[in-house]
Amino acid sequence: MTAVPPPMRPARYVVAGRHAETHDTVTLMLRPVESPIDPPRPGQFTMLYAFGVGEVPVSLSGFERGHVLVQTIRAVGAVTRALCAAAPGDMIGVRGPFGTDWRLSIADGRDVLIVAGGIGLAPLRSVVLTALDQRARYDRVVLLVGSRSPDDLIFTRELETWQRRGADVRVTVDHGHPGWEGHVGLVTGLIENAIADPADTAAFVCGPEIMMRLSADILVHCGVPASDIRVSLERNMRCGAAVCGHCQLGPLLLCRDGPVVSYAEAAPLVSVKEL
Amino acid sequence: MTTDTNFPAPRLIGTEGLDDLYQALVAEGYRVIGPTVQDGAIVLRELRSAAELPFGWGVRLEPGGYRLRRRDDQAAFAHSAGPQSWKQFLHPPRERLWSAVRTPDGGFDLSDQPEGEPARYAFLGVRPCDLRAIAIQDRVLAQPGSRYAARRARLFIVAVNCTEPGETCFCASMGTGPGAEGGYDLALTELMEDGGHRFLVRAGSAPGAAVLGKLGGEQADDATVGTAQSALEAAADRMGRQMPAGDLRELMADSRQAAHWDDVAARCLTCGNCTMACPTCFCTAVEDTTDLTGDHAERWERWDSCFDLDFSYLHGGSIRRSGGSRYRQWLTHKLGTWHDQFGSSGCVGCGRCIVWCPVGIDLTEEVRALHAERERES
Numbered sequence: 269m270t271a272v273p274p275p276m277r278p279a280r281y282v283v284a285g286r287h288a289e290t291h292d293t294v295t296l297m298l299r300p301v302e303s304p305i306d307p308p309r310p311g312q313f314t315m316l317y318a319f320g321v322g323e324v325p326v327s328l329s330g331f332e333r334g335h336v337l338v339q340t341i342r343a344v345g346a347v348t349r350a351l352c353a354a355a356p357g358d359m360i361g362v363r364g365p366f367g368t369d370w371r372l373s374i375a376d377g378r379d380v381l382i383v384a385g386g387i388g389l390a391p392l393r394s395v396v397l398t399a400l401d402q403r404a405r406y407d408r409v410v411l412l413v414g415s416r417s418p419d420d421l422i423f424t425r426e427l428e429t430w431q432r433r434g435a436d437v438r439v440t441v442d443h444g445h446p447g448w449e450g451h452v453g454l455v456t457g458l459i460e461n462a463i464a465d466p467a468d469t470a471a472f473v474c475g476p477e478i479m480m481r482l483s484a485d486i487l488v489h490c491g492v493p494a495s496d497i498r499v500s501l502e503r504n505m506r507c508g509a510a511v512c513g514h515c516q517l518g519p520l521l522l523c524r525d526g527p528v529v530s531y532a533e534a535a536p537l538v539s540v541k542e543l
Numbered sequence: 544m545t546t547d548t549n550f551p552a553p554r555l556i557g558t559e560g561l562d563d564l565y566q567a568l569v570a571e572g573y574r575v576i577g578p579t580v581q582d583g584a585i586v587l588r589e590l591r592s593a594a595e596l597p598f599g600w601g602v603r604l605e606p607g608g609y610r611l612r613r614r615d616d617q618a619a620f621a622h623s624a625g626p627q628s629w630k631q632f633l634h635p636p637r638e639r640l641w642s643a644v645r646t647p648d649g650g651f652d653l654s655d656q657p658e659g660e661p662a663r664y665a666f667l668g669v670r671p672c673d674l675r676a677i678a679i680q681d682r683v684l685a686q687p688g689s690r691y692a693a694r695r696a697r698l699f700i701v702a703v704n705c706t707e708p709g710e711t712c713f714c715a716s717m718g719t720g721p722g723a724e725g726g727y728d729l730a731l732t733e734l735m736e737d738g739g740h741r742f743l744v745r746a747g748s749a750p751g752a753a754v755l756g757k758l759g760g761e762q763a764d765d766a767t768v769g770t771a772q773s774a775l776e777a778a779a780d781r782m783g784r785q786m787p788a789g790d791l792r793e794l795m796a797d798s799r800q801a802a803h804w805d806d807v808a809a810r811c812l813t814c815g816n817c818t819m820a821c822p823t824c825f826c827t828a829v830e831d832t833t834d835l836t837g838d839h840a841e842r843w844e845r846w847d848s849c850f851d852l853d854f855s856y857l858h859g860g861s862i863r864r865s866g867g868s869r870y871r872q873w874l875t876h877k878l879g880t881w882h883d884q885f886g887s888s889g890c891v892g893c894g895r896c897i898v899w900c901p902v903g904i905d906l907t908e909e910v911r912a913l914h915a916e917r918e919r920e921s
Contacts, residue, residue: 275686276640277655301650319643319651320833320840344858359650504856506829510884511684513826513847514854516876518799519883540799542868 275509278317278361279305283354284336289422293387294352295329295340298360304335308365310372310394311500311528314339315508317361318350325505326351327391327527328365337362340390340422366508368528370395370498375470379408381462381492383483385455385475386415389422391500391527395472400433410436410462414455414475417441418448438462455479459486466491473531474500481538484531497531501538518543550746555767556760558598558740561619564701564729565593565667567757573665573699576632578625583611585625587632590667597622604709604783604894606903617740620668620733623709624893628822629673632664633694634684637845640829645838661690665699669727671720672712672893674702676822678726682885683825699750702727706774710783711894713907717786719891721778723747729755732771743771784907786892787914795879798913799871807909808867810902815848817896817904818873823889826854849873874906 281304285297305314313327316339324347330338343352354360372380372395380399384392392411399409411430415421418441431437438458440451451458456479463469469492473483480499487497503515503522510524518537520526537543556563568575578585579595585602596619603610604623614621641655669677677700684691705714705721714720723730728751732743743763746752818824828847833840847854849872855862863869881889890906897905 278653280650280653282650317831319645320831320837322831323829348858357649361651361653502857503862504854507827509686511686511825512828513849514828516849516872516880518796518875519880521884542863542865543799543872 275363276507278315278323278363279303281337281360281362283356283358283360286354286356289340289424290420292344292352293340293342293422295338295422296351296354296360297332298337298339298362300335301359305362305364307331307335308337309369310398311370311391312365312367313391313505313527314362314364314366315505316341316347316351317363318347318354319359319361321350322347323361323363324348324351325366325508325523327500329390329393330397331394338393340387340393342387363508366505366523367526370472370500370528372398372472374496374498375399375406378406379410379464379469380406381469381471381487382409382411383455383459383471383473383475384411384413385479385483386420387422388473388475388479388500389413391474392472393423393426396430396435400430400435403434407468408436408464409434411438412455412458412462413437413439414458414479415441417443418445418450436462456482456486459483460490463487463490463492467493469496471497473497477501477538484535488531494532494535495530498528499531499534500527501529501534502527550748550752551755553743553745553763553768554755554758554760555763556742556744556758558617558619560742560744560758560760561593561596563758564754565590567754568665568667568699571665571699571754573663575665575667576629577667578620578622580611584609585611585622587625587627587629596620596668601707602709604711604898606711606897606905607900608903609898616735618707618733618735620703620731621707623707623712624670624672624822624895624898626820626895626899628820628893628895629666629669629677630680630822630825632662632666633677633698634680634691634825637843638690640842640844642839642841644840651840661693661697663697663699664694665701667701669700669702670705670893671702671723672705672714672717672891673822674700674723674726675719675891676893679823679885679887679889679891680825682887699754700727700729702730702747704730704732704771704775706733706778708778708782709894711897711905712782712892713784713786713894714892715779715782715785716788717888717890717892722775727751732774734767734771734774736770738767743767784894784897784905786890786907787911789914791878791888791910792882794910794914794917795875797917798875801913801916803909803912803916804867804871806912807870807904808865810904811866811870812901813850813866813869814901815850816899816901818848818850819846820895820899821877822891822893822895823877824848849876874909877906878910
């Protein structure tokens, strides 16, 4: 008998905690029922399975003691709706971890510039936490957060903590509402002022593809080398093992060669329509 | 399975030797899969005897066209690639990955035991182009512990050197044929000379040598080996088509923004036939299903096609909406980015995609057009 190899067989996890971030976004804490998946590196993703509904790729937002996976999910389809509706004690299937990581080491001794758009902050949360845990390794740690509206901001409980722990957190929304006293405008508008020394800056960018492209182009324009800009790309990840073909972007199989790639590699690909 | 000069000298067998070969493989416990005539085509299926091989049948091939034809002789392997390839046995179109049941506490139990042992197949009549296709799929799918790897490890391959290339064949220009160079257990060359209808049989592995020992016949003399060699050289010169020379990988990368994709899109129906017929196309989708109670769930893997709109689906819509972008994905992957991902071209020159395209799109012609466009633009 040949069993299905681990990359294709989900491990069982239970929801140990659940926090509603916004009206459509939930953070789940997943605790292994049996042997856990390998410890993920910041930037990697898992395939989360809702019983009988299906499976979706979700980047890790964190990894905590007891092999607990922190996964932030926005309800945009049948599977993500089922996952967001999961209550503590419910069982979720997990495969992974898959793909490349943020490679935060490129920022050693330099400025860390993190640019997040919307739910794109979720995969970047582990970059923030790692950088703050080893704060002395980096010069400035700047986090730019953009979201459509104040109500769409995620991790609001943590933004202040991060500020206190030594991150320069700047938040902007596309559209404010009465009572919003913060910045209004696209996150791309904050980038230029956030750069101190472009040659000594490593940038980590995640959000909608158009936002990542514009952000990276501004960073390059300001003098940050494309190879020092890391972006997390999204395609239709299905197998995680580079055998199903769905997540191709030119030469890349993003479940294996991504999701995080350098902009030097990504730029010629994401600039081609429908590639 | 590498060709080794230590294996016994090639032997010559007659058509009755094919019966011996079939029986020897069955005796070894193999399910023998080979070409046979069915439904107006030469298909691949489990054979009940060597007599089911398509003796006396040939094919007439053209872009978008396939017809059987009677030959003047009784050759068994003088037909080109048919609608199917061997991938349907090693990489089945549909397969269950696991099943799960809801437990009373609201969780679920997973069972990932497949139904039975992986099959032990003997493929009888694998063309050199298809032999290369199997090697190419190995690099993608034979991950340790996979069901593909299990089936592959049990496989016995009888290759057949190609002495009758078809009108849509271009293996010589892809460097994959018409002669098999290793990767087989046994290799046959069919000879229709004055000496009668015979097969030169060469062993390429220890299991192959063991089966060769049971076949009778006679040791082949140098003259006959030479005749077989000349037949292959002649076949290389009779290819119906040719892939344009040059660095295709570079051409594909340079052609991402080519206007020619729109030209193809005006003809391409995005039906995906080419991906189904292609012996190397490997893409799959998974389907998660439940029964009506909702307590039993299964995950199935099935072939998928990059021509399907859903293939590139992300929340909010598909990435590749236009037909041109989907044809570009297929061709640039096959001839270009396959090198980046898996270290070789994904095309073996079998010509199936040309024959089974309902509108007769010929990739060698499309490559020629892309080449011409780049020349014009530079």
